Amino acid sequence: GEFSLLAPLHPMAAQVRPKPASLGRWVIVVSISLGIILLAQNLQRSSLHLSSITARGISSSTYSTTNAHPRIAPIAPTNRYRINLQPRNSNKRSKAFRAESKEAPERKGPDLLEFPRALNKFTHGTADDPFDLLVVGCGPSGLAVVDEAASRGLKVGLVDPQPKAKWPNNYGVWVDEFEALGHDDCFLRTWEQAKVVIDEKNTGGIPLKRAYAQVDRNKLKTKLLHRALDSGAEFLSGAVDKVDHKEEDSVVITQDGQELHAVQVLDATGHARRLVEFEREFTPGYQAAYGAVIKVDSHPYELDTMMFMDWRDDHLDSQRKAENSKLPTFLYVMPYDRNTIFVEETSLVARPFIPFDDLKERLRQRLNHMGIVLREVEEEEYCLIPMGGVLPRLPQRTLGIGGTAGMVHPATGYMVSKTLNQAPVLVDAVQAQLRERQKLESPSMFNATAASENVWQAIWPEEDRRQRTFMCFGMEILMRLDVLTTRRFFQTFFSLSQDMWGGFLSWRISSLGLLGVGLSIFQIAPNQLRFDFVRQALPYMPSFVKNFAQASNEFDSSAWAGIYESLANIYSIPYGKRDEETKTVNGGISGQNPTEKPILSSDLDFEALMRGDDFPPPNASRLVESKREAINILDSQGIGSPPPKDLTVSLPASKLTDDRDWIRFQQEKTFPDQEPIASKLEPLPPSSSVDVLVAGVGPAGLTLAEKLAARGLKVGLVGPESQFTNNYGVWYDELQELN
Ligand SMILES: Cc1cc2nc3c(=O)[nH]c(=O)nc-3n(C[C@H](O)[C@H](O)[C@H](O)COP(=O)(O)OP(=O)(O)OC[C@H]3O[C@@H](n4cnc5c(N)ncnc54)[C@H](O)[C@@H]3O)c2cc1C
Structure with missing residues (x-):
């Protein structure tokens, strides 16, 4: 397996390359034209002009209203790429592994911010005095909305088990994105530029002239909390269990039974997705990354440049290299100082996700290869981000923002900037609905369902849904590229203008512009990349074209628009465990979503692994x-x-x-079409003497024996009573020549 996996190209691929590339170009061009025609038809139906599709807030009637409520099913980390070498009777325990693997991994309690100020307690939230907006979840999304809503004088409350807990994730953002949001006072560190290393041939990499920053998450949270408190937002420590929607308001019920009334309820519980309902079952891709802030003797990174992606794999042993060729990972590095770096081994997107212990081992081999000597692991990050999949059901009474509302970039895993951008959009829409409510003679006349619909339309307008469909399509393709094609893709992607690659990463390009990005990549891509791309894209093309044109919310991972899957269901054909394993299920069974709670550890202890106790x-x-x-x-x-x-x-x-x-x-194999060889030959009596004794009765032995015998030699053959065990393929003329 080692050799065939490492072979860069099947010889056939080299032979067929030119034709499919030009065929592929036609397929792309035809599909895109079809998409544009359908899009134009669709827009015509809604009496809109093509030029207006980049505008926000276009009202839409294409929301679908199924009632499915899927959540994410558990994903068994795959170990199919590994050899199980475990002794069955050994009691030895590894120092590199944490104590008892069966016990739940250590979970530290939430680390609290230094925030001496008391939080405003709930004074609203009763049936007579409901909140205008009740936000569930105090991550960046929830808190940004609370800050924005409170600053506009809305009665806003926030429930979270621990509103003063530090945010667990290490956020990296592009500096210009955060400057535009007015949060450039909340950078912990900045780098003048970033870079991408594609392979060993160019270790200098591709410079990205765009400044990057690590967010000072404590400062940002503290700032937002202070502002929200100053504007009168109220906070409650508690976990929300469910929400009951009534005609004119909603009641949120906490796990300890408290009932909290609000005109609108916003689910901002991140990937826990506590309250929003989803369109239907879906299969997310996962970004998995193991990161660590490490103290080292020295490192080779320039302090003004962050390593956005390093796709090299020459450090990997042969087995891991073979794995990496199919499921590539890259290194993301933020150099802090001469002796401190944040390193993160990252799988951009995979389904199922690459287990953390695998990522740790890949990282160990990488650091060892670079001669980086580890002194201490200061901080660890276990990153698991669901990507792609369908959006929440549009519309629904519960509002959503952030991780819970499909705002993670399906092709990169980034979300914070997009969400912080959307917070004022959401609050605008909520506020507009509240104004309408105030105009009514009685609050009981308020149609909260219609109000929610308008808010959802504001945060996921048709244009944004098209953009997301494009990105989900890209994600499906990326997930299927091997390491060589992935490298070719990023080489091409980052050679686009910064407006293009930067705009793509930051959701700044309109849906038509994104098609332009796709075409530009196709135009400058090498033929092999074009071919691979078309090959991987084709199964998703029908679903993409349909969803893009109609701005609908049905694009997901079903190849050929789910036709094969549907047929497989009808005829009970097993259609691949890979998808089955990751299928989501209806119902919110807690514990089935691998990203429901922050992940804080895995079995392998990285520090011990680096020491060699592995x-x-x-x-x-x-x-x-x-x-x-x-x-x-x-x-x-x-x-x-x-x-x-x-x-x-x-x-x-x-x-x-x-x-x-x-x-x-x-030798134990038998073939009904062959008689045993011994039945054709005279037995060699014991103690007989021959000129040549041939050991082995395969094609080589028999041919040799035949040739020798033809020259008059006395030949003996020794071998088990076996047949030719392999199914030989040859060129006809060769065999003819040999008679
Ligand atoms: C490790 C990691 C690293 C990431 N790095 C980046 C990055 O560098 N850049 C980027 O843009 N994105 C990044 N992301 C993606 C995304 O930005 C984050 O997931 C982000 O934290 C999502 O924000 P959120 O506010 O939607 O949810 P969260 O930050 O997850 O906040 C959800 C909140 O809801 C609360 N909650 C949960 N259940 C309940 C309940 N039942 N009742 C009440 N409250 C509840 C939780 O306690 C939590 O406070 C990262 C994600 C992870 C997991």
């Missing part, structure tokens, strides 16, 4: 570099048990015989 514990699997290593490991454990009948590598070292088991296995 022998895996029982029941864990690990990749070995060679059979010799496997033998050494097993020998060191003194394992002795009878050799298994199957051909797994969990053999005791003493019983490992080079390839013999495999040969035995081959």
